[in-house]
Amino acid sequence: MKPLETCTIGIVGLGLMGGAIALALRSQGIIGTTGHILAYDRNHETLAAAQAEGIIDAGIRSPASMLGHCDLVFLCLTPTTLLRFMESQMAAFQPGTLITDIAGIKGSIVAAMEHTLREDLDFIPGHPMAGSELGGFVHAKHCTFHGKNYILTPLKRNKPENLALLKTLIYRMGFGRITETSPQEHDRKIAFTSQLCHVIAAALVDCEDDTEITRFGGGSFEDLTRIAMLNAPMWTELFIENQEELVQRIEQFEGSLDRLKSYIAHRAGPELEQRLQRVRERRAAMV
């Protein structure tokens, strides 16, 4: 692989995350004057805007003509769009291209890619733990990477130098911590930290139809339901793709909720207080 500064990086899908990655690459000076940031999106207005703002060097309207020039490609698509894109565009990549993705699910993507990926391409699955309840390229500037987590689920066949380069790139974009794990472990953990939280936020809004309820809000309700402003098609896809892990996590949560409810219903003060104290200590230990 060439030095990072001289690479041509292609971004497939210039939405919130694709846009935020382009912005980070540009604003952190990661890609120098001898390198390029290209992007493909089905929305040509977005490409034109990003190019006019200088965030990308060129918006390319045909994926095939972009992929032939890229050393590194970020696939910023939902899981099913990603798999369809790879199926139809596999022949267009330059030999040796380093490919990574940002999808919130890893098991099914890795399984599919292991069957279909060309031998001469190197795919390193990734998941930047950043985002915003406001989607799309126009909100990309509100999606900050500073100090955030990034998960990688490297494959055995990944070239060590490519993995090293991608990790350097991730830190230079501003992320604070990279965790390497298996796709299965990723999906198990994410079912809890991300998907379960979105299901809970959705359920909380779902069970109250008085929109004036926020007059009684003091921050807790607002914090818990900010992510209820979710991109419904994308999250439907993520929830169903990770159905098994997620249902198990929902049931674990229901178990804990039921226990607390039972203490409250039976006015079991000492037991409730002890449990809440344990929760407080555990949360304090989570850093």
Add this chain to the structure above:
Amino acid sequence: MKPLETCTIGIVGLGLMGGAIALALRSQGIIGTTGHILAYDRNHETLAAAQAEGIIDAGIRSPASMLGHCDLVFLCLTPTTLLRFMESQMAAFQPGTLITDIAGIKGSIVAAMEHTLREDLDFIPGHPMAGSELGGFVHAKHCTFHGKNYILTPLKRNKPENLALLKTLIYRMGFGRITETSPQEHDRKIAFTSQLCHVIAAALVDCEDDTEITRFGGGSFEDLTRIAMLNAPMWTELFIENQEELVQRIEQFEGSLDRLKSYIAHRAGPELEQRLQRVRERRAAMV
């Protein structure tokens, strides 16, 4: 009632909220040089610190000797401590004193006060919807009132001029919106916006014992569980005091969660997406 600037205001309990109220009264210049801010707390070091920092004019070690000088008293105590305090100190208040509280539960307090309050005292129950997961006077400066909600559940016997004065005071402390309602309605709404949210946050931390899970966090888990750092004795009291409303709210939430779980378990994509879309629209309508 005298003009606000010349009032002597007494704060009973100089914890997070009592401290934040004292700070707001002082920093907003609400109490002028002819008025006073006094405080009573069982922790004498806190009183000394607050006096040394100029946040209060004097820390009084005996509630009775403070109450005899106050025109307006903020009871910044937990519900049971408040009721015990009022029982033991009822004789100490100046005739005509305006008394208000900050407790997160109103029905049981109003019921008790209606029986025990002296005829010549005016008690206006209140609930500032502000706080912090970090408790105590030392964190009072992190408890901001700016633009926050404040709930009042006035009694029929309250003097209109006292209610008007309290509302002026609340807005001048920085709160953005006052809602007047009945104690029952307060408890019903708060069971949802505040207590249910705290129960959910606690259950979420309760069901995962891996404290390293935050490596997989992208903001959602952190947002949903910040309030799991709860003051266990206080919240135990609030949950059990509002047991009936809270259990009902938990069960409503469980119903919504179960429906979403069922869609996910049965991979019912269109139904799930439609429900999430409805949630998104409802959350957007909540301002």
